[in-house]
Amino acid sequence: MNCFLDILGNYVFVNSRGLDLNIGGELYSGSLDDTQSSSDSFITTSLNNVDNIGEKNNEIKRKNVLEIEDLTVAYAENPVLWDVDLNIPEGQLVAILGPNGAGKTTLIKSALGLVPRISGRIRFFPSDREKPATDIAYVPQSESVEWDFPATVLDVVLMGRYGHLGWIRRPRSEDYEIARDMLRKVGMMDYSSRQIRQLSGGQQQRVFLARALAQQADLYLMDEPFKGVDARTELAIVDLLRNIQAQGKTVVAVHHDLQTVKEYFNWVVLLNIQVIASGPMRDTFNEENVRLTYRRTEPAKRGGKNR
Numbered sequence: 001m002n003c004f005l006d007i008l009g010n011y012v013f014v015n016s017r018g019l020d021l022n023i024g025g026e027l028y029s030g031s032l033d034d035t036q037s038s039s040d041s042f043i044t045t046s047l048n049n050v051d052n053i054g055e056k057n058n059e060i061k062r063k064n065v066l067e068i069e070d071l072t073v074a075y076a077e078n079p080v081l082w083d084v085d086l087n088i089p090e091g092q093l094v095a096i097l098g099p100n101g102a103g104k105t106t107l108i109k110s111a112l113g114l115v116p117r118i119s120g121r122i123r124f125f126p127s128d129r130e131k132p133a134t135d136i137a138y139v140p141q142s143e144s145v146e147w148d149f150p151a152t153v154l155d156v157v158l159m160g161r162y163g164h165l166g167w168i169r170r171p172r173s174e175d176y177e178i179a180r181d182m183l184r185k186v187g188m189m190d191y192s193s194r195q196i197r198q199l200s201g202g203q204q205q206r207v208f209l210a211r212a213l214a215q216q217a218d219l220y221l222m223d224e225p226f227k228g229v230d231a232r233t234e235l236a237i238v239d240l241l242r243n244i245q246a247q248g249k250t251v252v253a254v255h256h257d258l259q260t261v262k263e264y265f266n267w268v269v270l271l272n273i274q275v276i277a278s279g280p281m282r283d284t285f286n287e288e289n290v291r292l293t294y295r296r297t298e299p300a301k302r303g304g305k306n307r
Contacts, residue, residue: 063089064127066086066087066088066124066219067088068084068085069085069123071086072084072119073106073118080103081106081110083274084274090248092250093251094265095255095267095268096255097258097270097271099272099293110122112136112221136217136220137212137213137219138212139222140208151196152192154176156196157183158175164215180192182211182213186206187236191203204228205226205229206229209237213240219250219252220249221252221253224253224254226257238264268284271293277292
């Protein structure tokens with residue numbers, strides 16, 4: 001598995017074969033893979049509950065796209081994630097929900113190998129060891145990005161094609177067309193030649209989403225994709241995520257809003273250092289699980305396995 005930092009300081013995965021992770025001293029193998037103009041055409045959605053798609057997907061037993069076992073991460077001596085067991089099934093819109101400091105961002109970064117782990121086993125697409133690295137797309141928080149490099153909006157979206165090109169080859173005409181098409185989808189085509197640092201936070205978030213879409217992945221890992229965007233943009237991003245799900249693909253997103261989670265997602269992971277509960281929204285997102293999630297702040301050193 002190879003990755004490199006793109007010009008904005010984000011990791012791009014470029015290998016076309018399996019993922020090898022050195023975790024806890026052992027080698028495990030898996031497969032890794034706010035303005036008007038054009039934004040008006042982007043915001044054309046009306047919200048419908050996502051349960052219908054989720055229920056249809058759950059009628060058939062789905063294979064997992066991500067399996068995490070016994071994952072522990074600590075900064076200094078403070079555990080951020082403790083003994084996490086988690087399976088993410090294919091074709092779901094998954095929200096990772098929990099209080100501040102619960103380890104939500106760390107869960108995504110540790111799965112990708114961007115932060116070190118004390119122990120654990122990570123497997124992407126465990127039933128398909130020939131999945132390419134380009135089948136995973138990562139959307140970071142905008143504040144984690146280096147904005148000083150002079151890159152245009154189109155340049156940033158083209159980065160989503162790097163994994164298909166390898167180290168040497170230059171973007172082809174079809175790569176440019178895919179990048180422009182994704183900018184149209186997120187309503188940012190009119191800004192394609194603008195410097196990325198000149199955009200608002202919400203506009204930058206749309207560009208990152210376009211970059212992920214340009215990768216044409218099967219699994220999308222997103223760290224608070226709604227952060228810093230206005231209400232209209234948020235609803236439109238939800239519509240795009242549903243389109244991704246309708247293609248049989250999987251979205252895992254860090255989320256923080258208890259009021260919208262049931263409306264936007266059909267699967268939930270309730271996290272507070274440990275996994276409190278994980279499963280279909282209608283079975284898992286209930287008063288008792290939410291209370292446990294937002295009450296617990298210390299990892300249990302004893303007791304049963306996480307759900």
